[in-house]
Amino acid sequence: MAELTRTNKPPQAIAQQVSEDRGVIREYLAFVLAGEVYAVALTRIREILSPPPITEVPRAGRDVIGVCSVRGLLVTVVDLRRRMRLEEAPISRRSRILLAIANSGEVVGLMVDEVKQVIRLAEAEIEIAQTVLGGDVSEHVMGIARPASGVVVLLNLGSIVSGGNRG
Amino acid sequence: MAEIGDKAREEFFSEAQEIIEQLSRSLLSLDAAEKGGRSDPSLVNEAFRAVHTLKGLAGLFGASRMGQLSHELEDVLDDLRLGRINLSANVLDLLFEAVDLFGHVLTAEREHSDEPIPQLDELLMRIASMGQSAPSVSHPIAEYDLDPGIMAVLTEYEEHRLRSNVEQGLGLFRLRVHFDLATIDKALEDIKQRGKAHGEIITYLPTGEATSPDTIELDLLMASSDDLATLRASLGAENIVIEEVPRRRISSATIPPPGLTGQGPVTSVVPPKPESVVPRARHSEIAPQEAQGSLRSVTQTVRVDIRKLDHLMNIVGELAIVRGALSRTAERLRGEGMRQLASELHRLHRTFDRRLSEMQAGILEVRMVPLGQVFDRLARVVRQISREVQKEIRLVITGAETEIDKLIVEELSDPLMHMIRNAIDHGIESSRQRESVGKPPAGTIALNAYQKGNHVMIEIEDDGAGIDEAALLEKAVRIGKVDREDVGDLTREEILALIFLPGVSTRDEASDFSGRGVGMDVVKTNIAKLGGVIDVHSERGIGTKMTITLPITLAIVSALVIRVASQVFAIPLSSVSEAIAFDERGIRVVDGREVMTLRGTTLPLCRLRQLFQLTGTRDGRGFVVVTEVGNRRLGLVVDHLVGQQDIVIKALGETLASVRGFAGATEMEDQKVGLVLDAAALIEEVLAGIDAPRELMRSNG
Numbered sequence: 001m002a003e004l005t006r007t008n009k010p011p012q013a014i015a016q017q018v019s020e021d022r023g024v025i026r027e028y029l030a031f032v033l034a035g036e037v038y039a040v041a042l043t044r045i046r047e048i049l050s051p052p053p054i055t056e057v058p059r060a061g062r063d064v065i066g067v068c069s070v071r072g073l074l075v076t077v078v079d080l081r082r083r084m085r086l087e088e089a090p091i092s093r094r095s096r097i098l099l100a101i102a103n104s105g106e107v108v109g110l111m112v113d114e115v116k117q118v119i120r121l122a123e124a125e126i127e128i129a130q131t132v133l134g135g136d137v138s139e140h141v142m143g144i145a146r147p148a149s150g151v152v153v154l155l156n157l158g159s160i161v162s163g164g165n166r167g
Numbered sequence: 168m169a170e171i172g173d174k175a176r177e178e179f180f181s182e183a184q185e186i187i188e189q190l191s192r193s194l195l196s197l198d199a200a201e202k203g204g205r206s207d208p209s210l211v212n213e214a215f216r217a218v219h220t221l222k223g224l225a226g227l228f229g230a231s232r233m234g235q236l237s238h239e240l241e242d243v244l245d246d247l248r249l250g251r252i253n254l255s256a257n258v259l260d261l262l263f264e265a266v267d268l269f270g271h272v273l274t275a276e277r278e279h280s281d282e283p284i285p286q287l288d289e290l291l292m293r294i295a296s297m298g299q300s301a302p303s304v305s306h307p308i309a310e311y312d313l314d315p316g317i318m319a320v321l322t323e324y325e326e327h328r329l330r331s332n333v334e335q336g337l338g339l340f341r342l343r344v345h346f347d348l349a350t351i352d353k354a355l356e357d358i359k360q361r362g363k364a365h366g367e368i369i370t371y372l373p374t375g376e377a378t379s380p381d382t383i384e385l386d387l388l389m390a391s392s393d394d395l396a397t398l399r400a401s402l403g404a405e406n407i408v409i410e411e412v413p414r415r416r417i418s419s420a421t422i423p424p425p426g427l428t429g430q431g432p433v434t435s436v437v438p439p440k441p442e443s444v445v446p447r448a449r450h451s452e453i454a455p456q457e458a459q460g461s462l463r464s465v466t467q468t469v470r471v472d473i474r475k476l477d478h479l480m481n482i483v484g485e486l487a488i489v490r491g492a493l494s495r496t497a498e499r500l501r502g503e504g505m506r507q508l509a510s511e512l513h514r515l516h517r518t519f520d521r522r523l524s525e526m527q528a529g530i531l532e533v534r535m536v537p538l539g540q541v542f543d544r545l546a547r548v549v550r551q552i553s554r555e556v557q558k559e560i561r562l563v564i565t566g567a568e569t570e571i572d573k574l575i576v577e578e579l580s581d582p583l584m585h586m587i588r589n590a591i592d593h594g595i596e597s598s599r600q601r602e603s604v605g606k607p608p609a610g611t612i613a614l615n616a617y618q619k620g621n622h623v624m625i626e627i628e629d630d631g632a633g634i635d636e637a638a639l640l641e642k643a644v645r646i647g648k649v650d651r652e653d654v655g656d657l658t659r660e661e662i663l664a665l666i667f668l669p670g671v672s673t674r675d676e677a678s679d680f681s682g683r684g685v686g687m688d689v690v691k692t693n694i695a696k697l698g699g700v701i702d703v704h705s706e707r708g709i710g711t712k713m714t715i716t717l718p719i720t721l722a723i724v725s726a727l728v729i730r731v732a733s734q735v736f737a738i739p740l741s742s743v744s745e746a747i748a749f750d751e752r753g754i755r756v757v758d759g760r761e762v763m764t765l766r767g768t769t770l771p772l773c774r775l776r777q778l779f780q781l782t783g784t785r786d787g788r789g790f791v792v793v794t795e796v797g798n799r800r801l802g803l804v805v806d807h808l809v810g811q812q813d814i815v816i817k818a819l820g821e822t823l824a825s826v827r828g829f830a831g832a833t834e835m836e837d838q839k840v841g842l843v844l845d846a847a848a849l850i851e852e853v854l855a856g857i858d859a860p861r862e863l864m865r866s867n868g
Contacts, residue, residue, distance in 0.1 A: 055840040056734065057819075058779030059826050067819065067832050069840050072481055074832055076822040106820045161822075 023123030029098070030116040030152055034086040037152045038112075039119060039145075040100070044157040046107060047099040048115055051077075051091055065111060068097075075099065077109035083160060084140060089113065102161040110160070119152065121145050126154060179228045180277055181470055183221060187269045188543060190217040194262050195546050201254055208248070208328055208367070214262070215244040221269070230276045232287060233269070239294045240265050250327035252297070260554070261297070263547060264290055311339055312413045317372060317388065325370045332367060332390035339412035340398060342387035343374065346406070351383060358387070361402055366391030388412075471533065473573055479530050484815030486523055488834060493519065527813065531720055534574075538616045538625070539567035541580045545587055549612065552591050559598055559609035560591055566616035571623045572720040575697050579625075579717075582690040586627045586713055587612065589687070594631030594711050604708065606630065621741035623719055628712040634705040636662045646670050663703045667691040698739075698830060700797040700847050716797045724816060726843065728809035728835070729792060731775045732783035735841045737814050737833055738803070742794045742846035749789035749804055763802065765793070773853045774804040778828075794846040801850045816843050827852060 028039035047070075054066040054077055065077045077097060081088055094114040099107050126143040142156040193214040200207045218240045225234035243261070246252045268287055275284060311333070321329065333339065342362075346354050355371070362368045371387040391398060395411045403409055493516045501509035542564050553560035571579075595601075595610030602608050613628040636659065643649040643665045649657070669688040694701045699717035718724070718741050726737035727746065753763045754772065761772040770793065775781070787807030794801050814833035819826065830845035 053839045055832070055842065057823060057826060057829070057842060058734075058781065059828065060823055064822065067823070067840050067842075069834050069838070072485055072834070074817040074820065074840065076820045078822070102821070104821055106822065108820065108822060 022125070025120055025122045028119050028121055028152070028154065030119050031096070031098070031112040032114040032116060033081055033084060033112055034089070037116060037150060038084075038155055039152045040098070040155050040157045040160075042118060044100050045098050046101055049097040049099065049109070051095055051097050051111065068109065070099065070107075070109075073107060075107055075109045077111055078161075080110045080112050080160070084138065084155075100157055100161050103158050104162070106161075108161045119145075119147055119149070121147065121154075176228065177472070178470060179224060179230075180273065183224055183233070183269075183273055186217050186221050186224070187266060187273070188540070190214055190221075190269075191263075191266045191547055192543050193217060194259065194266065195543065195550070197254070198259055198550065201259070206254065206331070208331075211244060211247050211254075215241065215248055218244055228276075230272075232284070233272050233276060235291065236265065236268060236272060236287065239291055243294060243297070248327070249323050250331055258297075261290070261293065263551060266547065267551075313339070313388075317370070317386070320372065321370060328367065329369050329388070329390070332369070337366060337390045337392050338394070340389045340391060340395065341410050341412055342389055342402065343408040343410070344385050344387060344406060346383050346385060348381050348383055355385075358402065358407070362387075362389060365389075365393050365398060365401060473534070476530060476534055480527075480815055483523065483527050483530065484834065486526075487813060487815075488838075490516065490520055490523060524813075531572075534572050534720065535570040536573045536576055537567060538569050538571055538576065538623070541576050541583060542567045542614060542616075544580060545583055545614065548584055548587055549591065552588060556592060558591060558595055560595065561609050561611045563611060563613045564615075565613070569616040569618055569623055570719075571717065575717060575720070578693065578697055582693045582715075583625070583627070585687075585690050587614075590627060590629040590631065590711065594629040594633075596632050600632075618719070619716075621719055623717045625715040625717065626712055627715075628710060630710040633707040633709055633711055634663060634666065634703070635707070636705075639663075639665055643668060663705055666703060667701070695847060695851065698845065698847055700799070700851075702797050714797070724814060726812055726814045726833075727792065728812050728841065729790070729803075729805040730786055730807040730809055731779070731805050732781040732786060734779075734781060734783075735809065735835060735839070736775070736805075737812070737841050737843045738792060738794065738846060739816075739830070739843065740811065742796050744793045744795040744800070746790050746792045746808055749791045751789075763791070765802070770800055770802045771854060772802045772804055773849065776804070776806075778849075778853075794850060796847045796850050799850050799854060801846075801853055803844075803849070814841075814843065 027042040029042050029045050030037055030039040032038070049070065052068045052070070054068045056066040057064060057076075060066070063078050063083045065079050067074055067076050069075070075097075079088070091111070092113065095111060096115045097109040097111055098115075100110055102108050125147070126145045128143050129141045140155050140160045141153060143154045145152045145154060193210050197207065197210040197214065200210060218237050222234060222237035222241055225231070225237055240262070243252070243258070247254055247258070252258060264286075268284070268290055271284055272287060274280075275282065318326075329339075342358070344354075344358065359368055367390050369388045369390060371385045374384045374386050389398075393401075395409065399409050493512065497509050497512040497516055500506075500512060546562055546564070549560055549562045590612050591610075595612070596604075596606075598608035601610065611630045613626070615624075615626040615628070617624055640649065640654060640657070640662050644651050644654065648665065648668050648670070667687050667690075669686060691701055694715055694717070697717055699715055702714045702716075703711065704714070705711040718739070725740040727740055727743050728735060728737050730736075747765070750763075754761050755763070757769070761774070762769050763772055764770070770791075772791065776785075785806055787805075790805050790808050791802040792805055792808075794803060812835075816831040816833055818831045819829060823829075828845055828849055830843045830848075832840050832842050835841045
């Protein structure tokens with residue numbers, strides 16, 4: 001597993017470069033959910049954590065695992081498998097929580113199976129989901145990319161994090 | 168808007184806000200004084216100063232519309248000060264409108280909005296068209312044998328004050344006082360303060376006849392309703408000689424009643440102001456003793472952003488966790504035989520504990536503000552609405568000094584305003600109706616606040632017609648909130664509680680006032696968000712009383728930590744009255760609900776394990792935690808009592824905002840997060856779920 005190292009450079013500086021013919025190049029964080037590789041825009045991810053103790057919240061939506069404290073900050077942890085309607089699995093040694101920033105500014109934790117690496121994708125490399133798969137895709141899927149390492153499903157973090165407790 | 172740092176801008180807004188509130192208070196006192204037949208020039212001065220400061224601030228921050236409004240108002244208040252216009256109800260209305268407009272203008276400036284504010288233009292027009300009534304030209308002052316030298320050097324303001332005092336038929340006195348030059352400030356202040364009780368000191372001038380180079384002699388011109396003997400007895404001293412200013416001729420006919428101007432004999436006894444005014448060592452036009460008061464408050468208070476206090480509170484919360492770790496470490500050291508180190512650490516822990524508690528209390532105290540802040544605004548609303556609906560309303564406020572968390576005060580103003588509106592609009596009858604049932608024509612609204620344990624109680628009581636229970640019930644049935652068959656089963660209290668259902672109003676057609684904005688259901692929801700409850704009592708024909716029970720603070724609370732299955736919860740102690748051992752055999756089922764008898768009363772029960780659908784083995788022998796909010800009680804059945812702990816409640820994020828029953832979460836000492844139960848919401852949910860229509864429960868979700 002490729003270790004993700006945070007640099008001191010401002011995220012924008014590394015996360016966005018323009019290549020003349022292929023459009024804007026952005027950085028994405030790739031991770032595994034139920035055996036598939038997914039990725040989200042790196043700029044929305046604040047931190048990657050090993051799961052701390054999580055307190056269940058009775059009556060919360062099914063997607064919500066519970067709440068935990070990250071150095072004094074109260075964070076709601078969402079099971080990304082459940083939110084993506086994937087088959088459930090227990091937390092493993094490799095499970096990680098991505099601290100993602102919602103549009104509202106709230107920091108939400110997303111539980112994923114395993115964090116892979118940061119990938120760089122130019123706009124031209126991304127196929128918009130609706131045009132490839134038709135209109136019937138999850139509202140959370142933004143597009144599909146095929147870097148050298150294989151197929152990556154790009155997720156729309158804004159909709160995932162703000163997705164509420166549907167279901 | 169000029170480029171100014173955000174911080175400075177924020178300070179500008181909060182300062183402007185404070186000044187506007189102060190202005191509003193001055194105007195309310197002015198209104199009250201006028202109604203009581205007294206006119207108090209110092210109040211006009213206060214208002215003038217507030218507006219003047221606003222003008223200066225506005226200029227500094229390029230807030231042009233605020234500058235314009237304050238400039239025009241300053242002129243109006245100046246005219247009032249100088250007696251160029253009289254303080255009529257119209258002028259007061261205009262001033263109150265201006266206070267409200269300041270709020271709008273300030274919001275617009277804050278949001279950098281350039282949207283036109285039509286009311287502003289309209290008000291400015293009215294100010295401009297407000298003609299100046301001519302000041303009285305004639306002078307009953309002519310009756311007094313005043314030194315023309317004094318008259319010559321009076322400022323316009325002083326002349327006005329002199330005139331207005333004489334018009335009220337007060338006597339004039341001359342106080343000749345010797346002051347030591349070294350202590351003149353203090354001595355002068357002292358005599359002014361003492362003089363205030365008897366009248367008004369209009370001016371003071373040096374006589375130029377000092378007896379030694381270290382002293383100075385001043386003539387104070389004072390107006391008073393007391394006689395010479397009284398004044399001498401009260402103010403007289405070795406260095407003070409008091410004399411009455413003699414009248415030229417005695418004539419009762421020439422003293423016109425106050426307010427009637429221009430009817431006295433036109434004389435020229437008062438000399439015209441000379442072109443060259445003698446330079447004098449004297450005060451500015453605004454009396455210095457008042458200016459000093461305002462200066463003081465500026466230097467002795469600090470404005471703090473509440474977020475900074477929240478941050479401090481968070482740190483304190485984390486230190487509390489460290490405190491727990493210290494205590495555990497001490498125990499471990501003891502266990503490993505290092506007794507001396509252990510007891511040393513124990514001592515440190517105790518000191519730390521004490522200081523930490525003091526710090527918590529200190530920060531809490533900083534967050535507390537008097538309820539008077541919001542009550543002042545309500546007083547303005549009462550005045551405004553009562554004029555609009557043409558009802559005479561007397562507002563009686565008690566307990567304005569009761570303190571409560573700043574955040575709560577902010578959130579409280581809308582619900583309170585709505586209830587006051589309701590009271591005036593629906594509650595209090597017209598004066599004709601009132602007289603026909605033998606009530607005084609003026610309605611009374613009492614706004615009472617007081618502290619009760621860890622809670623603050625606010626009561627809004629009116630002596631109006633009371634709530635029409637039959638009409639309320641009929642309406643609830645009509646909109647389908649109550650089944651017609653159930654009508655007979657409802658108690659009076661339950662019927663009154665229907666007023667909090669959405670869509671129920673005590674009147675069919677919404678009036679201008681209560682029709683806009685929110686209904687009582689929203690009021691209730693907003694109060695509940697603050698961890699409070701609201702109860703209603705009403706007697707037909709006698710009046711209505713709404714009682715709000717609120718926690719003093721939301722920031723840090725003592726809580727009882729309990730365990731159910733494997734999960735730990737905290738319940739704020741402010742809503743816990745006691746905890747007792749749970750005995751399954753003592754439980755009865757009444758109407759599908761489990762209850763037990765507690766010292767002769769029936770206590771409804773709620774098993775948290777079932778309510779929250781917690782699985783896992785039972786962990787302890789079982790307790791009933793009796794929660795009490797307002798006058799409702801509920802016993803929560805839990806497995807185990809962990810103990811008492813101070814907690815910092817943190818709000819659950821938006822993702823969990825719709826989950827009912829929790830006030831937030833808190834960090835426990837073992838780094839885990841514990842959920843904090845919202846007792847008020849649980850009581851509401853459990854009791855309402857069976858008691859009243861189910862809508863009540865849903866509307867609170």
